[in-house]
Amino acid sequence: MTAPRVVVAGGHSAGHIEPTMNFADALRRLEPTAEITALGTVRGLDTTLIPARGYPLELIPPVPLPRKLDRVLLQTPGRLRDSVLAAGMVLDRVRAEVVVGFGGYVALPAYLAARKRDLPIVVHEANARPGVANRLAARMTTHVFTAAPGVRLAHATAIGIPLRPAITGLDRPALRDAARQRFGLRPDGPVLMVTGGSQGARTINAAVSAAASALRANGVQVLHITGPQNVVEVPDGDPSDPPYLVVPYVEEMQYAYAAADFVICRSGAMTCAELAAVGLPAAYVPLPLRGGEQRLNAEPVVAAGGALLVDDADLDQAWIEATLIPLLTDPERIAAMSARASAAGAPDADVVLARHVLTAVAERRRSAS
Known part of the structure; x- marks a missing residue:
């Protein structure tokens, strides 16, 4: 040809x-x-x-x-x-x-x-x-x-x-230790990745940062990608606490995906597709605009059992502490959701x-x- x-x-x-x-x-x-x-x-x-x-x-x-x-x-x-x-x-x-x-x-x-x-x-x-x-x-x-x-x-x-092949070919377990070291995270313990997309999301930033003390107290590490125009204030923790890292942007997202065990994020079409492709479970917070279009993007993987769905209006510190932290500290449930997310990917x-x-x-x- x-x-x-x-x-x-x-x-x-x-x-x-x-x-x-x-x-x-x-x-x-x-x-x-x-x-x-x-x-x-x-x-x-x-x-x-x-x-x-x-x-x-x-x-x-x-x-x-x-x-x-x-x-x-x-x-x-x-x-x-x-x-x-x-x-x-x-x-x-x-x-x-x-x-x-x-x-x-x-x-x-x-x-x-x-x-x-x-x-x-x-x-x-x-x-x-x-x-x-x-x-x-x-x-x-x-x-x-x-x-x-x-x-x-x-x-x-x-x-x-x-x-991208860097996403679809990602071997998260194989890259996990190197990815965590890249960000200054500990090799052991659950890691929550937080992102609102390229510009960040004010609701997500505020809710997760407000729950920083509770996350640390439960052994959860955080990689918080705020968006380049946003500033997130996180209370100082004890040096022995799990790290809560705040970065404005990550260029090579495959490393963030490999470091994480769970994600809280918006549910844009590309985000949903990438997380399913790499088998990362998530709590999706659809953008409350455009007739709820982002909710529709997340529904297939949520129905498959690989993700949660939470309305923007319902996301706050209390939801993080009551719903998300018990999930993050349950390795068996995380593993099951990861498998279901992966099965929903293409x-x-x-x-x-x-x-x-x-x-x-x-x-x-x-x-x-």
């Missing part, structure tokens, strides 16, 4: 860009000669994250879309037309053979430009509640993939979310999607010959 020419569209937020780039990496591993071009806009993180992963980036005008198919969408035809034209010029210039979209600002223009050229369209939806671009695209193609079953998209097949989604895209390219070439 000569080099497949693939255009990927999944820009603006890290939640769109990360699975896009993970898929691209998997495609390169399967077909090293693949020519992959990413579409993006000047808004969001496209110009930062995509070039850092080594892929050429083509910019098109952004078209922010509402999350509903309503009147607001109908008021954007001019901007959408310009963006579709720009996307089409990229597709023509790189002689694209397939467009793979992950939602976000650039996805809909890419889908519409591909449809005009009768190019195969492959859609991946990471969230439990699809955005408008992917809902429209699912009507244009039968190549539709989702993170979990039950997502309301036509023709959808659940495969999980494309993740570590090969990147390769599954890449193989499907290569098949779509091959089928197009056969039909054109």
Whole structure:
């Protein structure tokens, strides 16, 4: 097979860009000669994250879309037309053979430009509640993939979310001691990892730090990732107490995952997918916005017994002390939840999607010959 020419569209937020780039990496591993071009806009993180992963980036005008198919969408035809034209010029210039979209600002223009050229369209939806671009695209193609079953998209097949090999190939027990040493944690005793995502979460930060004394008293170590803009005050403990470490950000999360036994965090789609892939049980605290979308992301692993779900309004020091600490100090229960979380994971989604895209390219070439 000569080099497949693939255009990927999944820009603006890290939640769109990360699975896009993970898929691209998997495609390169399967077909090293693949020519992959990413579409993006000047808004969001496209110009930062995509070039850092080594892929050429083509910019098109952004078209922010509402999350509903309503009147607001109908008021954007001019901007959408310009963006579709720009996307089409990229597709023509790189002689694209397939467009793979992950939602976000650039996805809909890419889908519409591909449809005009009768190019195969492959859609991946990471969230439990699809955005408008992917809902429209699912009507244009039968190549539709989702993170979990039950997502309301036509023709959808659940495969999980494309993740980095550093995550899917993580051997937590083997890396545990080195990871704990890296952060200055003790080799023995339970470790709670706390994170609210890249920007942190005020509710989580406040609740866990308020329970610092109780956590120490019960032998629980804490690796608290606050987010770079947040400051968390933790009472000083005795030198003999289990450590409570506060860091603003962790670049290589596989080490944090290997050091931890349990996580308390938001339930973004990528977070849920990564923790399930590495078998880390969690207490998910869905962001109380956007109609409870994050709750839907966590429900499959919660139903499998690999996680807890706690509303943002219910998370406080009392919940940590009454519910979480008894769990953290029960190794058998932690082990059982870890096994159930792992069973709910899908570590090969990147390769599954890449193989499907290569098949779509091959089928197009056969039909054109």
